[in-house]
Amino acid sequence: MKITISEVAAKANVSIKTVSRVINDEPGVRAATKEKVRAAMSELDYRPSQAARSLASTQSFQVGFIYDNPNAYYIIDMQNGILDVCHQHNFELVIHPCNARTATIIEEILSLVKRSNLDGLVLTPPLSENQQLIFELQKKNIKFVRVISGKGNPEQNGQCVFLNDRTASLAVTQHLLDLGHQDIAFICGDPEHKSSHERFEGYQQALVQNGLTLNPEFLVDGEYSFESGVNGAKQLLSLKRRPTAIFASNDEIAAGALFACRLEGVDIPSDISIVGFENSPFSRQTWPKLTTAAQPTIDIAKSATELLLKQIRNQPTDEVIEFNPELLVRDSTSQLNQ
Numbered sequence: 001m002k003i004t005i006s007e008v009a010a011k012a013n014v015s016i017k018t019v020s021r022v023i024n025d026e027p028g029v030r031a032a033t034k035e036k037v038r039a040a041m042s043e044l045d046y047r048p049s050q051a052a053r054s055l056a057s058t059q060s061f062q063v064g065f066i067y068d069n070p071n072a073y074y075i076i077d078m079q080n081g082i083l084d085v086c087h088q089h090n091f092e093l094v095i096h097p098c099n100a101r102t103a104t105i106i107e108e109i110l111s112l113v114k115r116s117n118l119d120g121l122v123l124t125p126p127l128s129e130n131q132q133l134i135f136e137l138q139k140k141n142i143k144f145v146r147v148i149s150g151k152g153n154p155e156q157n158g159q160c161v162f163l164n165d166r167t168a169s170l171a172v173t174q175h176l177l178d179l180g181h182q183d184i185a186f187i188c189g190d191p192e193h194k195s196s197h198e199r200f201e202g203y204q205q206a207l208v209q210n211g212l213t214l215n216p217e218f219l220v221d222g223e224y225s226f227e228s229g230v231n232g233a234k235q236l237l238s239l240k241r242r243p244t245a246i247f248a249s250n251d252e253i254a255a256g257a258l259f260a261c262r263l264e265g266v267d268i269p270s271d272i273s274i275v276g277f278e279n280s281p282f283s284r285q286t287w288p289k290l291t292t293a294a295q296p297t298i299d300i301a302k303s304a305t306e307l308l309l310k311q312i313r314n315q316p317t318d319e320v321i322e323f324n325p326e327l328l329v330r331d332s333t334s335q336l337n338q
Contacts, residue, residue, distance in 0.1 A: 003046045011040035023048045023090055026313070048090055060117040062092045063308060066109060067124045068100035070190075070225055071252055073280040074297055078147075081301025082122055089309055094118060100126045100192070106133050113142055120144055120308045122301070126192045128160070145308040147300060149195035159311055161304045161321045165195050165277075168293040168325035169202025170209075172275050173247060175291070175327055177210050180336035181245040181273060185218035187232035187257060189249035193224070199249050199277060218243050222253060226282075229256020237264050244272060244336055251276035251283040254290050258332065269334040279328055288331030295325040 005023075009016045014037060021029050022037040040046075065082050069075055079095060086093045094116050098108060105127075113121065120143035127133060128146035137144050146160040176184050186203050189196035207214055220235055222228035229248055233256065236243055248254035254276030258268055266272055268288060276283050279294035303321045310317040 003044045005046075005048075008037065008040050008044060008046050011044060012037045060119055061090065062094055062116060062118050063305070063312075064094045064096055064112065064116065064118045064121045065124075066096045066098060066112070066121055066127055068098050068127060069124060070223070071250065071278075071280065073252075073282065074278070077297035078122075078124060078301045081298040082305045084298075085302050085305035085309065091119075091309065098127075100130065105130075106136050109133065110136065110140065110142075118142075119312045122304050122308060123147065125149065125195060126190075129194050143308065143311045145304045145311070147304055149193070150198045159307050159317065159319060161300055161307065161323065163195070163295065163300070164322060164324045165198035166202040166205070168295075168327070169199040169247075169277070170206045171202075171327045172277065172291075172293050173203045173206035174210075175329065176245045176247065176273060176275065176333065177206060177212075179245075179273065179333060182212055183215070183218065183241070183243045184245045184247055185220065185236050185243035187220045187222045187229060187236075187246065187248045187253050189253065190223045191221070196224075196249055203247055217241075222249065224250050224252060226252050226256040226259075229253035229258075230260045231256075233257035233260035234264075237261070237266065242272070245333070246272060246274045248274065248276050250278050251280040251290055251292055254292070254332075255282045255286050258286050258290070269332050270337065273333040273336075275333060277325070279325075283328075283330070286332070291330045291333040292328050293325040294328045296323060299323070 005016055005019050009019045014033060018033060019037055022034050065079065067075055083093055096112055098105060122145055124147045128148050148160050148162050149165045150162065173184065186200060188200060204214060217239055220232040222232050233246065236246065246257050248257050254274050258274050261268055261272060268274055274290065276290045276292040279292045283290035283292045300323055307317050
């Protein structure tokens, strides 16, 4: 027999309205009462009906995660972080992969929100950096939180979680410089992602601060993919003057660069040091393991979702939450052999 909300209320010795307020995580319920209701729900194995909650409220208790990103590990971590918070607050998650480059992407997202009756959206790059999309969402009063790289103008940020990629990239480059490397190549990420530009700016800033000039031959276009790292490293290894270190814009690119070096008989790190960015499983699955910038993607996803749910409930929220990826030194970098 399916357990009803009335049985939960009787078990907890509270009203049905109180149980409903606890289920919907509404403010104004004492902590002791919440604990008593949740204990009753757990003991009775009660599962709130999403349809019933929606009928009793103006909310659907569903949020959407919309993304266009080739990095499967990043997407999985984002999903896990969002789901964890959704489960805590009895929300459902609608996951929608898409192609951010299509001419109809804004109409596609607006249609999804209407069709699925979503209460709000978590947006990741490059969608979170699409100013026309942000304008349309605001115009239609659709709630959203953006995960973005670097701060824009405060009035453009809205509710967002931003990653200080530039400062982290500077620290990664400085690590290579401290090891004696000056011929440091950079393999770019996807140009449509702001993170690619922020990470390049941090790299370039470190060179300038150390009195070095960027060698144009050491700057390689790329995307956030393994193949991009393979092709970029091959291009760099074909130079008459090879770099002594490679900074790849993410771990997937770095893993591809390491693979290409292996094919050419180049030893890592004694011949060339390689660094990545993000601390994805790629960085731990290569040999040697990659020096990288640790980016807490699951925590980022949780923070973004908490911001969104507070916004949905019209609760006070921090406008911006900042994360600073930190240098994580492993075995793919070493002191330059003179």
